Each structure stands twice: as C-alpha cells, then as structure tokens.
Amino acid sequence: MNTWWLSNQILIQSTFISLLLALSIQVPLRAGVFSFAGVGSYAIGAYTAAILTIRYQVPGIVAIGAGVLLAAVVGYLLALLVARLAGLYLGMATISFALLLGVLATNGGDLTGGATGLYGAISTVTTEHVIAVAVVVMVLLAASERGAFGRKVDAVREDPQLAVSLGVNVIGVRRMVFVVSGALGACAGGMNSLLRTTVSPETVGFHLVVTALTMIIIGGALSWAGAAIGAVIFTWLPSLLHTVGEWQLLVYGLLVAFAAVYVPNGLLGLLQTGWRRLQRRGRRIPAEGAAAGTSVTAAQDPEQELAALGGPTGEARP
Amino acid sequence: MTTTQDRGASAAPAAGTTVLETVDVAVHYGGIKAVDGIDMKLETGRILGILGPNGSGKSTLLGAITRLVPLTRGRVLLDGEDYGRTPPSKLAHRGIARTFQTVRLLPDLPVLGNIQLGADLRLNRATRWRELVRRSVPESVTEAIERTGVGDVLDLLPGELSYGTARRVEIARALASRPRVLMLDEPTAGMNQPERLEVADLLRKLRDEGLTQLLVEHDVQMMVDTCDRLLAMNQGKHVAEGAPADVVRDPAVQEAYLGKRWNRAADQ
Numbered sequence: 071m072n073t074w075w076l077s078n079q080i081l082i083q084s085t086f087i088s089l090l091l092a093l094s095i096q097v098p099l100r101a102g103v104f105s106f107a108g109v110g111s112y113a114i115g116a117y118t119a120a121i122l123t124i125r126y127q128v129p130g131i132v133a134i135g136a137g138v139l140l141a142a143v144v145g146y147l148l149a150l151l152v153a154r155l156a157g158l159y160l161g162m163a164t165i166s167f168a169l170l171l172g173v174l175a176t177n178g179g180d181l182t183g184g185a186t187g188l189y190g191a192i193s194t195v196t197t198e199h200v201i202a203v204a205v206v207v208m209v210l211l212a213a214s215e216r217g218a219f220g221r222k223v224d225a226v227r228e229d230p231q232l233a234v235s236l237g238v239n240v241i242g243v244r245r246m247v248f249v250v251s252g253a254l255g256a257c258a259g260g261m262n263s264l265l266r267t268t269v270s271p272e273t274v275g276f277h278l279v280v281t282a283l284t285m286i287i288i289g290g291a292l293s294w295a296g297a298a299i300g301a302v303i304f305t306w307l308p309s310l311l312h313t314v315g316e317w318q319l320l321v322y323g324l325l326v327a328f329a330a331v332y333v334p335n336g337l338l339g340l341l342q343t344g345w346r347r348l349q350r351r352g353r354r355i356p357a358e359g360a361a362a363g364t365s366v367t368a369a370q371d372p373e374q375e376l377a378a379l380g381g382p383t384g385e386a387r388p
Numbered sequence: 389m390t391t392t393q394d395r396g397a398s399a400a401p402a403a404g405t406t407v408l409e410t411v412d413v414a415v416h417y418g419g420i421k422a423v424d425g426i427d428m429k430l431e432t433g434r435i436l437g438i439l440g441p442n443g444s445g446k447s448t449l450l451g452a453i454t455r456l457v458p459l460t461r462g463r464v465l466l467d468g469e470d471y472g473r474t475p476p477s478k479l480a481h482r483g484i485a486r487t488f489q490t491v492r493l494l495p496d497l498p499v500l501g502n503i504q505l506g507a508d509l510r511l512n513r514a515t516r517w518r519e520l521v522r523r524s525v526p527e528s529v530t531e532a533i534e535r536t537g538v539g540d541v542l543d544l545l546p547g548e549l550s551y552g553t554a555r556r557v558e559i560a561r562a563l564a565s566r567p568r569v570l571m572l573d574e575p576t577a578g579m580n581q582p583e584r585l586e587v588a589d590l591l592r593k594l595r596d597e598g599l600t601q602l603l604v605e606h607d608v609q610m611m612v613d614t615c616d617r618l619l620a621m622n623q624g625k626h627v628a629e630g631a632p633a634d635v636v637r638d639p640a641v642q643e644a645y646l647g648k649r650w651n652r653a654a655d656q
Contacts, residue, residue, distance in 0.1 A: 217519040218508040221494075221501055228494045231456055235488075237480030237509035237565070292496075 081305055083197050083265050086204040087258045089301035091278065092285040093207065094255035096297045099286065100215075101247045102227035104161040106279050107148055108255035110168035111141035113274035115256025117175060117182055120191040120263040130193030134260035138253045145252025149245040165279060175271045187270025188263075195264040203257060211294040284322070288329045290336025299337050406468075407432045407600055408453070408484075408569060413462035414624075415448050422448040424624035425462070430569065435591060435601040437615030439608065439635065441644060445624040446604045447489050450573055453602070454486050455479060480509055485567035489574050489604075491554045493546035499557050500542040504529055506564035532563035535590060552579040559587070563594075570594070571602040576610060588614045612636055620644070 075082070094108025118137030122128040128136070152163050175182045182188065214220060225233035226243045233240050263269040285304050290296025311318045333340055408430040415423040423445040430436050438446045451457030453464055455476035463470050466482060485506065493502045507526045511519075518524055533539050536556045546554055555575060562570055572591075576584040588610050591601060595616075605611050611618060611632060618635040620627040622644035628635045635641055 213520055218504070218511050218516045221497065221505050221508060224494050224497055225505060228496075229492055232488070232492045234477045235454060235456065235480060235486055236505055236561075237477050239475070239477045 085305040090258035092297040107164040111252040111255030112259035113171040114141040115259030116263040119260035130195040137260040141252035141256030145248040149248035193264040290338030296338035409465040416460040434616040440621035483568035485562040486571040506561035532560040536560040
C-alpha cells in the first residue's frame with residue numbers, strides 16, 4: 071500500500087484536483103446552468119496561488135484561499151453579466167470567459183510570466199491536504215443534494231417557472247451556483263499550481279473544458295458521485311491505455327460518444343436505475359395492478375435491465 | 389419572514405373580505421390581447437371560478453395574478469397592497485399557491501419529494517438540517533397527502549402515475565404549503581367522472597375550512613357545483629360575473645361558449 075501510494079502520488083493528486091474541477095462544472099449543471107466558468111476560475115486560482123507564493127512568499131493555504139475568494143467574486147460578477155443567457159449561449163459565453171483568461175495569462179507580462187508561465191511556486195501543500203479538501207467538498211455537496219435544498223436545486227433545473235411559484239428564488243440559486251463553481255475551480259487550479267510548483271497558459275487551456283465535461287458525461291451529471299466516478303476513470307485510464315499508444319484519443323472519443331448516446335445519465339445513472347429496480351423487485355407484491363405493471367416493464371425490456379446491472383460498466387473500463 | 393408566514397398560515401379574517409384584487413389587468417402579446425381589462429375580486433373563504441372557452445385568457449390571467457406573466461396594464465392587489473413589482477417567488481411566501489394547466493412534477497423525484505417541495509418554503513433552518521439526518525416529513529405534508537388520497541403512491545416516480553393521480557399530487561403539493569389562497573388551473577382536466585367529483589368535494593371541504601380559492605376550468609358542471617361565484621371571460625374580456633347559475637344562463641356567456649343545453653346544468 072505504502073509503495074503504491076508513493077509511486078502514484080501524482081495520479082492521486084490529479085484525481086482529486088480533476089474531481090474538484092469537474093465539480094465546478096457539475097454544480098452549475100445540476101441547477102440547469104450550462105456554464106464552463108469553472109475552467110476560467112481554475113486559471114484564476116492557479117495564477118493567484120502561484121503569483122502570491124512566488125512574489126510575496128504567502129503560505130500555500132492562504133494563497134489558495136485568496137484565489138478561491140477572488141474567483142468567487144468574479145463568479146458572482148459573471149453571473150450578473152450573463153444573467154439573461156441560457157443553454158448553448160451561456161455555454162459559449164462562459165467558454166469565452168475561460169479562453170479570455172488564457173489570453174490574459176499569455177499576455178500578462180512579468181506578472182503572469184507570459185507564454186512560459188511561472189516557476190518555483192514552492193509550498194507546503196501536500197497530497198493529504200488535497201484529499202482533505204476534496205472530501206469536505208464532497209460531503210458538503212452530498213448534503214446539498216438531499217433534503218429541502220436538493221429539491222430546490224432540482225426544481226430550478228427541471229422547471230424554473232414552477233420553482234418560482236413554489237417560492238424558490240431562482241435567480242439567487244443561479245448566482246450562488248456561479249459563486250460555488252468559481253470557488254471550486256479556483257481551489258483546483260490553486261492546488262495544482264502549488265503541487266506542480268508551476269503554471270503556464272497551456273495548463274489552463276481549453277483542454278480542461280473537454281476533460282471536465284468528459285468526466286461528467288461519463289460519470290453522470292446530476293450528482294457529485296458522477297463527477298467522482300468520471301475523475302477516477304479519466305485520471306487512471308491513460309496509464310491503463312498506454313499500451314494503445316497514439317490511439318488513446320480515439321478510445322476517449324469513442325467512449326464519450328458511446329456514453330452520450332447510450333448512457334445519457336452516465337455510469338452513476340446506470341447504477342441508480344439498477345439499484346432502484348432491484349429494490350422494487352424485492353418489495354413490490356401487493357397492489358395487483360402496480361405489480362403487474364412492473365413485471366411487464368421488466369419483461370419487455372430485458373436488454374436495458376441487463377445494461378442497468380452493469381453491462382456497459384465493464385465496457386467503459388477496458 | 390415570520391410575519392408573512394404567520395399571515396399565511398393562520399390568519400383567517402371574516403369570510404367575504406377582499407383578499408386579492410385585479411384592476412383593469414391586461415396582458416398583450418404584440419397585437420394579441422390575451423387578457424384585456426379584467427377587474428376581479430377574490431373574497432376570503434370563497435371559491436371564485438373563471439370560466440371561458442379555450443384561448444379566452446383564463447390561464448394568462450392566472451399567470452398575471454401570480455406574476456409569472458408580465459402585466460401590460462393594470463394593477464394586482466393583495467390585501468389592498470399593489471404587488472405588481474414583487475418578485476413572483478415572494479408570492480408563495482405570502483400564502484399564494486397554484487397549480488398549472490399541465491402536470492408539472494419533477495420527474496426524478498418520488499411523489500413524496502414532489503409534495504414536500506410545496507412545504508419547503510415554510511421550513512426553518514433547524515428542520516432543514518434535521519431532514520438531512522433522518523427522514524422527517526412536516527405535518528402539512530402528511531395532511532396534504534391524506535386529504536388528496538395519494539398515500540399509496542408516495543414512493544413512485546411521477547412518470548409511473550396515472551394522469552388523474554398526478555393531478556392530485558399537484559394539488560397535494562400546493563396544499564402542503566398551507567396557502568391562504570389556492571389557485572387551480574384546470575385541476576380536473578384528464579380525470580374521469582368519479583375522480584372529478586372527488587376533487588370538487590375536496591375543494592368545497594377546503595372552502596368550508598376557510599381556504600380561499602381561484603378555480604380556472606372549462607368543465608361547466610364542475611364550476612356550477614363548486615364555485616360560489618363565477619367570472620366568465622371571452623377573448624380576454626370580461627363577459628359576465630355573479631352567482632354561477634346566473635352566469636351560466638347569461639346569453640352572452642352561452643353565446644361565447646356554452647350552448648343552450650347548459651341551461652339545464654344551471655337549473656339543477
């Protein structure tokens with residue numbers, strides 16, 4: 071265990087950092103907000119942490135915290151700016167926000183180190199810190215998916231007008247989601263800079279949008295657990311896939327296409343459906359009409375049933 | 389916050405005082421006058437029905453009253469106070485609950501969760517946290533479930549319900565907020581006759597307990613049986629108003645919508 075831990079430090083770190091980044095996009099999606107601003111916040115966090123530690127010798131935790139705060143504020147302002155946008159247009163606007171920050175980083179002169187970036191962001195941040203932060207975030211998000219708050223967010227996503235009529239401040243929830251997304255993205259970016267001791271425009275580029283989105287689509291967009299599944303798969307998959315060499319990207323592409331078409335709710339969605347059906351089968355006997363109904367659906371749809379019980383899970387982990 | 393909650397939950401002024409009022413309300417979409425100059429008074433402890441053929445502007449009027457549709461002209465008053473600039477989400481906190489013309493339940497949430505959504509705005513911080521630890525359901529939710537008779541389907545998802553049951557779940561969700569004004573947009577659409585009678589019965593019972601209601605329907609028999617007062621609309625305009633039997637007999641109403649045969653319904 072210990073040797074495994076030591077030899078896989080980098081992968082373990084990236085798993086949790088990717089998870090936080092993926093969550094910064096999953097959180098808005100859960101509220102029906104199609105925003106990639108989390109990737110822009112990743113850049114904000116990454117550069118803020120690096121600049122503060124290199125130039126002002128600020129302790130790592132403080133530097134990351136400053137980035138998180140800054141990105142949360144920027145997230146709030148961005149929410150005001152794009153308040154009238156939704157769907158694809160909101161997605162485009164927030165992608166351009168992320169790209170804009172990349173351009174700023176490249177042209178930031180001495181402050182950002184230009185195209186070469188910044189080096190020597192030495193800090194005391196360790197893998198354990200990253201895991202601790204990720205665990206706290208996961209627990210909080212898991213709580214936010216339950217109870218009254220979870221229902222509120224569900225309502226905002228599924229039917230904003232209904233949510234309003236039920237007394238939910240939809241605009242407030244949307245703004246909050248931008249703030250949380252900003253904080254999560256910046257946290258991921260800040261920790262990444264300090265663990266790698268370096269940041270450059272390349273590390274905060276467009277590929278992060280693709281990575282994060284891929285994790286969410288494969289894992290499942292409607293829960294933190296989906297992002298976690300996605301983060302684990304896509305951090306460890308490359309090391310498993312190195313045998314296929316340059317075909318790696320093709321395998322990625324096929325996986326995403328397959329998931330988008332056949333498993334729209336991600337692996338988590340599959341597990342949940344499967345679990346639900348298993349539960350049902352155990353419980354339902356009484357009301358004759360209802361019981362007959364379930365058994366008919368099950369009988370009509372054996373393929374999906376099998377899939378739900380783990381068929382494609384195997385395919386997704388070649 | 390507390391004051392609005394108190395007002396919403398318990399205050400039951402003498403029946404007959406005006407709680408909600410519209411003055412010359414109009415909603416125009418370009419050249420289309422969906423609602424055009426409607427004056428309406430909703431009195432406490434009564435059921436006011438809004439009657440009219442399809443496309444007569446009933447639902448738009450309901451949208452305007454609940455602030456989901458912007459007003460082109462006119463004023464909306466709650467307790468005599470203009471709320472035309474109040475954010476629509478605040479209205480629920482002031483005791484107004486509504487259902488929609490189509491079934492609008494959250495598809496991934498079991499029936500119980502959907503009903504709880506109605507009561508969530510009344511939860512305080514402590515109850516919210518408690519619910520995370522153990523499943524606690526507010527009393528208003530159990531009561532709403534009992535009243536609408538949906539206790540058997542609480543674990544099902546909305547997609548697994550019959551249409552009539554789904555509509556009852558929506559009424560339960562609205563009741564769970566313990567509103568003082570309940571607005572129902574065609575609550576019995578898609579229900580069979582026994583189910584309709586059950587709903588009409590429930591609405592009357594709620595009325596007798598003091599719940600003020602605004603009912604939008606085009607099932608004339610149900611309107612005559614259920615409402616204390618009717619307001620008839622056609623093409624966005626006010627056509628007639630008064631006791632249900634009189635409104636249904638009004639020649640202008642009959643011409644707009646009913647046909648002579650409904651005379652009989654009014655006589656019963």
